[in-house]
Amino acid sequence: MPEIVDASGLSCPQPVLMTSDKMKELKKGEIEVLVDTDTSKENVSRAAESQGWEVAEVTESGTGYRILIKKE
């Protein structure tokens, strides 16, 4: 099960800050990030890729997006 980072409703740069901190904490594995805007979706994906994580899946949820990021 991926760890969940719920950043929905939070404004810039908190979704990226929370995701970065979780990536640093876990170092590898799966994280599911919840965001509610396209900007946050792009920012989180960009931050994950810059840290060597793969954006495995982006799905629309009721009020936003679920972004699954992975690192082996």
Add this chain to the structure above:
Amino acid sequence: MKNFLGTRWGIISVGGFIGVLAPLLQKLGNPGNMGVCVACFQRDIAGALGLHRAAVVQYMRPEIIGFVLGSLIAAYAFREFRPRAGSAPIVRFVLGAFAMIGALVFLGCPWRAMLRLSAGDWNAILGLLGLIGGIWVGTLFLRGGYSLSRSEKTYTSGGWLMPLIMLGFLILLFMFPQIKGEAKTGVLFYSTKGPGAMHAPVAISLIVGLAIGFLAQRSRFCTMGAIRDLILFRIPYLFYGVLALIAFAFLTNLIVGQFHPGFAKQPVAHTVHLWNFGGMVLAGLAFCLAGGCPGRQLFLAGEGDGDAAIFVLGMIVGAAFAHNFGLASSPKGVGPHGIAAIIIGLLVCSFIGLTMRQGKVS
């Protein structure tokens, strides 16, 4: 669908687009090194509405209206209109007011600071250093867990309120157009001299505003975020946009003869270095705590963000305070109470940054 404007070359294109058009707006009539200045133009709108009576800065700037409506159009065209609100609105209002006061002590928002630099106004260097300093302090608060808490989805009509306010301003502008030499038409005030009297033709200003609003919404262009993301994450995406803005504005200014290097006698600028710096420390900190530069707040308001809309209203009211209370600078120097306002603003922003923490983030 891949959002090209959300790529590195996309944001560079948008920065370049703004960098070319802003000096051209100046060429067509906007004030010196003020082809686009979000803070100055919102201040002019406050003046046009009579919220302050500084006779030289009163004009209903179509660029600002275009920014919000252009963003609204982009948000609908790409299914990104998301009405939301409820993330500490009173805090955002106060941050907006102090951001404006800081910007008016420097005499420009981050957009204008970059345009001033690109035209050879070296006083802008102090302003930009202040901006970086203020944002850096803001990132310390963010690292410490600062958060304005979550917004919530709201009614579509709630997200429409700021675009409707801007539409109302546009209707007023059309209903009560400027009459040459007259200081007032209907309910709108117009400057007959000074920066407020200098403007490009309404239609051109509006079209450029709409285009910038559309493109900036798609690319997420943000002058504050550019510096913040570099400091916090070493992510240069937004920074490419501001670099392109400065580079293209510099080239355009050179070509059209608007590049005049120096400190003294720059248009709508003063040479009090400490408070050029201090004003932008306050503005940078307030923008950082509110999550976006003044342009970005307009674009967010256009895509349904009611909290950004509150920040915009805070800026307009802050402009009124700045001119009614002698806080704003002028080419002669800092206003009589500008320094006191900066100190109070820094204290208030620090109070906000220190006390509004939802547990330490890192």
